[in-house]
Amino acid sequence: MYGLYGVDFSDIFHPTDWLGKLVEFLVLALIATVITIIVLKIEKKLIEKRLKDKKDIKVRFTQNVIRSAIICIAIICVLVSSSATADFGKVIFQGTAVVTAIVGLAAQAAISDLLCGFMLSINKPFEIGDRIELDNGVKGIVVDITPRHVVIRKIDTLVAIIPNSKINACVITNMSHGTKTRSIHCRFRVSYETDPEQAMEVIRNAFMASEYSVPKWKDTGEYGPVYFIEYGDSHLEMGTTIYFEPTSSTEVVISDINLRVGKALKEAGIEIPYNHVAVVMKEEEAEKAKTA
Numbered sequence: 001m002y003g004l005y006g007v008d009f010s011d012i013f014h015p016t017d018w019l020g021k022l023v024e025f026l027v028l029a030l031i032a033t034v035i036t037i038i039v040l041k042i043e044k045k046l047i048e049k050r051l052k053d054k055k056d057i058k059v060r061f062t063q064n065v066i067r068s069a070i071i072c073i074a075i076i077c078v079l080v081s082s083s084a085t086a087d088f089g090k091v092i093f094q095g096t097a098v099v100t101a102i103v104g105l106a107a108q109a110a111i112s113d114l115l116c117g118f119m120l121s122i123n124k125p126f127e128i129g130d131r132i133e134l135d136n137g138v139k140g141i142v143v144d145i146t147p148r149h150v151v152i153r154k155i156d157t158l159v160a161i162i163p164n165s166k167i168n169a170c171v172i173t174n175m176s177h178g179t180k181t182r183s184i185h186c187r188f189r190v191s192y193e194t195d196p197e198q199a200m201e202v203i204r205n206a207f208m209a210s211e212y213s214v215p216k217w218k219d220t221g222e223y224g225p226v227y228f229i230e231y232g233d234s235h236l237e238m239g240t241t242i243y244f245e246p247t248s249s250t251e252v253v254i255s256d257i258n259l260r261v262g263k264a265l266k267e268a269g270i271e272i273p274y275n276h277v278a279v280v281m282k283e284e285e286a287e288k289a290k291t292a
Helices: 018-050 057-081 086-094 097-106 108-123 164-168 196-208 250-267 282-291
Strands: 131-134 139-145 149-153 159-163 172-174 182-190 226-231 236-244
Touching: 018 057, 057 108, 057 139, 108 139, 108 149, 108 159, 108 164, 149 164, 159 164, 182 196, 182 250, 196 226, 196 236, 196 250, 236 250
Parallel strands: none
Antiparallel strands: 131 139, 131 172, 139 149, 149 159, 182 236, 226 236
């Protein structure tokens, strides 16, 4: 009896000896594990050596598919080669139509995710490192794509793991598409008594001083301008687009910009308007009616 890699176990273990079969299975599993680890390391070096852009979604998806295939092949080889699991291995390849149908139905979701992952890697609606927002409200930075899932890192340690079939059917807003920098649009309100040009200058100087803000055009060093957006009911509204590196968290950038702009406006004597609520007590109204 020749097992995996031409190893003859018939001289060591008796076919009817269940303990021998168990030991045979464990030895085969150990050999397959060692070989799989070696093959995975070789595969990693070969792919990363030839493909420079590790953030390419197609590269990441292909890597994960290859690794999954290598592991599956190793498991099947052990099942087929071991006398303890040979019958089970034959069922996998020579099963009846009923077994095939059951396996097919059970694998529908996995096959759908695999095909949708392939479509995502070809069409590239996003890349690894892009910040995206889905129509269901999930937003964050894409950190990985596997044969079954897209992994999105949200704020802090929160991670969203979404099946490829689900994300393929979503409307995706990519905030990093076609650019190496990311951006956010910020709006700031000032009182009607404020000189708009002064407010625009103060806001621009504040966000330019941020360690997270980068120029819109790196070759010229120019930052995005500040615009006078509109006359509100009780305020003047200013708006600007902040550009920052993909490695920076959006929430961290927004917090830093808001703190800097708020402090700068206060130092410049520019009022930030807020709603006032006047509360009228019924007792006071009754007293006024009596004295009238």
